[in-house]
Amino acid sequence: xxxxxxxxxxxxxxxxxxxxxxxxxxxxxxxxxxxxxxxxxxxxxxxxxxxxxxxxxxxxxxxxxxxxx
Amino acid sequence: xxxxxxxxxxxxxxxxxxxxxxxxxxxxxxxxxxxxxxxxxxxxxxxxxxxxxxxxxxxxxxxxxxxxx
Numbered sequence: 467x468x469x470x471x472x473x474x475x476x477x478x479x480x481x482x483x484x485x486x487x488x489x490x491x492x493x494x495x496x497x498x499x500x501x502x503x504x505x506x507x508x509x510x511x512x513x514x515x516x517x518x519x520x521x522x523x524x525x526x527x528x529x530x531x532x533x534x535x
Numbered sequence: 536x537x538x539x540x541x542x543x544x545x546x547x548x549x550x551x552x553x554x555x556x557x558x559x560x561x562x563x564x565x566x567x568x569x570x571x572x573x574x575x576x577x578x579x580x581x582x583x584x585x586x587x588x589x590x591x592x593x594x595x596x597x598x599x600x601x602x603x604x
Contacts (some may be wrong), residue, residue, distance in 0.1 A: 485554070485596030525594040527554030532590030 468497070471510045471519045472533040477503050485526055493522055509532060537566065540579045540588045541602040545571050554595055560593055576602060 496512040565581040
């Protein structure tokens with residue numbers, strides 16, 4: 467099943483956002499993603515769960531939390 | 536056995552270096568570490584191998600390579 471996972475990830479520069487992009491681009495099950503440095507919004511589409519994406523991004527050392535509008 | 540592992544890690548801002556520090560502070564076997572944003576030098580002391588530290592830092596999404604003086 468395809469999910470859309472939306473998270474808030476603490477990123478300060480293009481080095482930060484690039485690191486998150488690099489990790490997502492290698493993550494199994496991810497079909498597409500968007501990393502927005504300005505809004506700190508990370509959107510991931512794929513056969514992945516919220517939990518799986520949070521765990522993966524946590525390994526980057528960035529603070530991650532659910533996105534709230 | 537205690538090793539000292541020295542690596543070059545691509546970091547652009549304190550968000551980048553903070554992420555690396557956060558990951559190392561949680562890594563099993565690490566006794567102490569130093570992350571230098573300016574020189575890109577990361578020094579890790581502990582009962583860990585070069586390989587283990589490289590693998591862990593690679594998960595941050597940062598480019599990592601052996602340190603060469």
